[in-house]
Amino acid sequence: MFPEILRRLVATIPVMGVVAIAVFALLHVTPGDPAVIIAGDYATSEDIAKIRAKLGLDQPFLTQVGIWLGRIVRGDLGTSIYSGLPVATLIGQRAEATIALTLFAMVISVSVAVPLGVLAAWKKGSLVDRAVMVFAVSGFSMPTFWLGFVLVYIFAVSFHWLPVQGFSPIDRGFWPFLRHLILPAVTLSLVYMALIARMTRASMLGVLNEDYIRTAFAKGLAPRWVLVRHALKNASLPIVTIIGIGFALLIGGAVVTESVFALPGLGRLTVDAIIRRDYPVIQGVILVVSGVYVLINLVVDLLYVVLDPRIKY
Amino acid sequence: MSSSIHVLNTSLGGGLRPPSEPPPGIAPAKPALEAEHLSRGARIIRFVRRQPTLVVGVVVLAIIALGGAFAPVWWTGDPLEMRPIERLTSPVAGHWFGTDNFGRDVYTRTIYGTRVSLIVGATVSILGLLIGTTLGLVIGFYRRLDAVMMRVMDGLMAIPAILLALALMALMKTSVRNVIIALVIPEIPRVIRVVRASVLSLREHTMVEGARALGARTPRILMFYILPALAAPLIVQATYICASAILFEAYLSFLGAGTPPHIPSWGNIMAEGKTYVQLAFWIILFPGLFLALTVLAINLVGDGLRETLDVR
Numbered sequence: 318m319f320p321e322i323l324r325r326l327v328a329t330i331p332v333m334g335v336v337a338i339a340v341f342a343l344l345h346v347t348p349g350d351p352a353v354i355i356a357g358d359y360a361t362s363e364d365i366a367k368i369r370a371k372l373g374l375d376q377p378f379l380t381q382v383g384i385w386l387g388r389i390v391r392g393d394l395g396t397s398i399y400s401g402l403p404v405a406t407l408i409g410q411r412a413e414a415t416i417a418l419t420l421f422a423m424v425i426s427v428s429v430a431v432p433l434g435v436l437a438a439w440k441k442g443s444l445v446d447r448a449v450m451v452f453a454v455s456g457f458s459m460p461t462f463w464l465g466f467v468l469v470y471i472f473a474v475s476f477h478w479l480p481v482q483g484f485s486p487i488d489r490g491f492w493p494f495l496r497h498l499i500l501p502a503v504t505l506s507l508v509y510m511a512l513i514a515r516m517t518r519a520s521m522l523g524v525l526n527e528d529y530i531r532t533a534f535a536k537g538l539a540p541r542w543v544l545v546r547h548a549l550k551n552a553s554l555p556i557v558t559i560i561g562i563g564f565a566l567l568i569g570g571a572v573v574t575e576s577v578f579a580l581p582g583l584g585r586l587t588v589d590a591i592i593r594r595d596y597p598v599i600q601g602v603i604l605v606v607s608g609v610y611v612l613i614n615l616v617v618d619l620l621y622v623v624l625d626p627r628i629k630y
Numbered sequence: 631m632s633s634s635i636h637v638l639n640t641s642l643g644g645g646l647r648p649p650s651e652p653p654p655g656i657a658p659a660k661p662a663l664e665a666e667h668l669s670r671g672a673r674i675i676r677f678v679r680r681q682p683t684l685v686v687g688v689v690v691l692a693i694i695a696l697g698g699a700f701a702p703v704w705w706t707g708d709p710l711e712m713r714p715i716e717r718l719t720s721p722v723a724g725h726w727f728g729t730d731n732f733g734r735d736v737y738t739r740t741i742y743g744t745r746v747s748l749i750v751g752a753t754v755s756i757l758g759l760l761i762g763t764t765l766g767l768v769i770g771f772y773r774r775l776d777a778v779m780m781r782v783m784d785g786l787m788a789i790p791a792i793l794l795a796l797a798l799m800a801l802m803k804t805s806v807r808n809v810i811i812a813l814v815i816p817e818i819p820r821v822i823r824v825v826r827a828s829v830l831s832l833r834e835h836t837m838v839e840g841a842r843a844l845g846a847r848t849p850r851i852l853m854f855y856i857l858p859a860l861a862a863p864l865i866v867q868a869t870y871i872c873a874s875a876i877l878f879e880a881y882l883s884f885l886g887a888g889t890p891p892h893i894p895s896w897g898n899i900m901a902e903g904k905t906y907v908q909l910a911f912w913i914i915l916f917p918g919l920f921l922a923l924t925v926l927a928i929n930l931v932g933d934g935l936r937e938t939l940d941v942r
Contacts, residue, residue: 335781339785474908569790599800
């Protein structure tokens with residue numbers, strides 16, 4: 318097992334290398350001089366020259382690639398043009414809200430979607446099944462930020478049950494922290510929930526036709542026991558896979574959700590950076606987020622072994 | 631869903647004539663021709679019953695598309711006309727969806743907003759499909775390219791699509807054309823994946839072997855043997871790309887990095903309404919409803935096509 322983890326970790330290096338080069342190339346594939354664009358409409362030629370030197374754009378292209386990769390390997394994500402602070406520091410400051418939001422949304426999604434999917438598959442063709450499928454397809458079509466505003470309007474503006482916006486760090490008390498996160502997390506979880514419910518249903522349908530399920534029922538085991546211990550466990554590989562792949566959706570949704578609920582997370586950092594054309598920050602966030610995504614999918618790959626003992630690496 | 635539909639089908643369409651009792655002296659009707667005897671109406675009803683998702687999706691989408699295409703006809707005004715006196719009016723007879731903070735009619739703007747969304751959705755899916763298919767065919771067919779290119783694709787797909795699109799928009803001027811470019815680029819690796827997977831399995835197919843034996847060259851094989859087999863999965867894929875492109879255009883515009891503010895698009899209207907959630911919720915409510923309905927319709931078309939074309 319351990320050498321396998323090591324081998325897998327090494328295998329993510331080329332993927333991350335591609336990400337790093339792609340993020341670097343972003344500046345160069347778009348039309349126009351990046352220094353001019355970053356400097357903005359009212360910049361003097363000195364400003365532009367300063368930015369060009371700061372980003373190393375005055376160096377030969379291959380030197381730039383080398384410098385960029387070398388910095389990343391050392392964990393240096395550069396400095397923000399706008400605030401002058403290291404990008405890594407900025408990301409560190411904003412990480413708490415985003416991690417809390419995505420984790421909370423993930424917990425909500427999985428704990429609602431998996432039972433729904435199991436139920437739908439078990440009662441295939443019934444009203445419950447149809448309701449779950451309708452929920453899944455409409456959840457997948459819902460614009461995240463719009464849903465956020467609708468929830469704010471209902472639960473915060475009309476009923477005053479929950480705060481409209483904002484974030485309360487966890488060290489200022491768990492209850493305020495949770496209250497501020499409920500609406501954003503529910504908003505964010507819907508798309509992910511729809512995706513997982515659909516996959517759970519499809520995967521369960523495949524397993525429920527197996528002989529050992531009929532045997533389990535014939536033995537007189539309680540349906541709940543059969544569904545969870547016999548069916549769900551064997552249907553879990555595609556579900557876990559989609560949870561990993563769908564994490565990209567969660568990140569994308571977080572950018573928009575944070576903007577609706579004024580959460581000081583990585584999404585807001587990105588959006589602010591885009592308005593200010595603070596390119597090092599944009600590059601840093603993309604790099605870190607993609608790295609997390611790759612790592613999560615690595616964990617998913619390794620989970621296969623736990624879930625299905627037949628798989629040996 | 632499907633089981634009940636099949637039961638209904640047998641009772642439809644003129645009934646099944648038992649072959650045991652043909653009229654004397656006349657050859658028994660061939661059952662294969664049975665469908666030909668149905669009236670056009672009955673055939674349409676049968677299709678609707680078999681494919682409810684597809685039909686509902688197509689009908690809703692057609693209504694929305696007609697709405698956008700003939701926007702001036704549907705009792706709309708000028709989407710850019712400002713009437714400061716009537717600003718933030720709640721929905722009334724003259725302003726069905728109310729007005730925004732400049733006194734512009736939200737109904738008019740929402741109907742006009744359909745255009746941007748549908749144009750972006752259609753263009754992104756067509757471009758993504760064309761570029762992705764071309765690259766996917768080439769990559770899938772040349773083994774040496776394959777290993778390297780798939781690592782590159784894995785890397786590109788590790789970047790969340792919305793972040794990549796945002797980063798691209800940060801370096802370009804806001805315009806509909808640039809939004810389309812920013813949304814196509816993240817989709818291309820995903821199309822390549824689908825195409826490549828099919829090419830890999832088709833490449834070993836007997837028909838390809840046969841074509842090679844007859845002297846067909848690679849471009850011919852790709853065009854006439856591989857591509858037709860890819861049509862069904864790609865059409866389904868295109869609908870999903872279209873749906874997500876429409877959502878992403880709204881996200882980008884909402885975040886201020888999409889369609890330029892002077893063009894009414896659903897994302898722009900909602901972006902302007904976000905400061906007025908408590909005062910004038912209608913500015914966000916109605917464009918969002920249209921957006922959700924459009925994306926839902928396209929997803930239904932995709933699900934329906936997947937079932938009709940039998941794509942896994």
